[in-house]
Amino acid sequence: ELKVEQNPLFLSMQEGKNYTIYCNYSTTSDRLYWYRQDPGKSLESLFVLLSNGAVKQEGRLMASLDTKARLSTLHITAAVHDLSATYFCAVDGGYGGATNKLIFGTGTLLAVQP
Amino acid sequence: DTEVTQTPKHLVMGMTNKKSLKCEQHMGHRAMYWYKQKAKKPPELMFVYSYEKLSINESVPSRFSPECPNSSLLNLHLHALQPEDSALYLCASSQGIRWSYGYTFGSGTRLTVV
Numbered sequence: 554e555l556k557v558e559q560n561p562l563f564l565s566m567q568e569g570k571n572y573t574i575y576c577n578y579s580t581t582s583d584r585l586y587w588y589r590q591d592p593g594k595s596l597e598s599l600f601v602l603l604s605n606g607a608v609k610q611e612g613r614l615m616a617s618l619d620t621k622a623r624l625s626t627l628h629i630t631a632a633v634h635d636l637s638a639t640y641f642c643a644v645d646g647g648y649g650g651a652t653n654k655l656i657f658g659t660g661t662l663l664a665v666q667p
Numbered sequence: 668d669t670e671v672t673q674t675p676k677h678l679v680m681g682m683t684n685k686k687s688l689k690c691e692q693h694m695g696h697r698a699m700y701w702y703k704q705k706a707k708k709p710p711e712l713m714f715v716y717s718y719e720k721l722s723i724n725e726s727v728p729s730r731f732s733p734e735c736p737n738s739s740l741l742n743l744h745l746h747a748l749q750p751e752d753s754a755l756y757l758c759a760s761s762q763g764i765r766w767s768y769g770y771t772f773g774s775g776t777r778l779t780v781v
Contacts, residue, residue: 586769588772593777594774594775595755595757595772595773595774595775596710596757598769598770598771598772641709641710653698653715653761654715654723655700655759655770656712657710657711658709660707660708660709662707
């Protein structure tokens with residue numbers, strides 16, 4: 554059974570600092586997604602990582618995927634208050650022809666303090 | 668059209684009521700999903716439909732009854748719910764269940780059972 558873990562669960566950062574969120578998953582997959590969720594809102598797609606070694610950047614966020622280590626990272630550079638939200642990684646359990654089903658990590662609540 | 672539309676946005680229902688949640692997409696996606704999200708938790712998969720047929724039921728209680736009348740529409744019929752069923756219900760779609768390069772989520776229905 555696919556399990557997806559994130560750490561940390563809660564991250565309090567100062568504006569201007571850098572930090573990394575880690576996402577580990579338990580079975581083989583070559584598709585990983587990062588989402589942002591604001592309180593009471595739906596999921597906003599941030600990144601789609603489709604192969605080993607994939608790296609994508611958007612603004613102050615950069616995501617990478619290492620399928621051999623079953624690890625993805627979301628790096629935050631020079632955090633600003635607007636980045637405060639919950640961040641989820643999600644792994645596609647459809648590897649090898651199995652039915653796609655997106656399994657979410659535990660989530661990281663990011664609070665950026667001025 | 669690149670959206671998944673969910674209605675209603677908010678729903679309050681009594682434990683003896685019958686209600687339905689609706690999800691619609693016009694992107695030609697052939698896989699559609701229902702997720703349930705409790706407060707401060709990650710979304711949990713409930714059902715997967717592929718080509719209008721139920722592909723996965725994640726052991727969801729029978730008081731939740733999904734229906735896919737056509738390739739664009741997904742319903743979730745609710746009957747005799749319990750207060751613990753109060754949650755955000757998210758609908759999503761993807762190109763297919765074998766090869767998908769992204770999931771599109773709707774804005775969700777906030778359900779309160781009283």
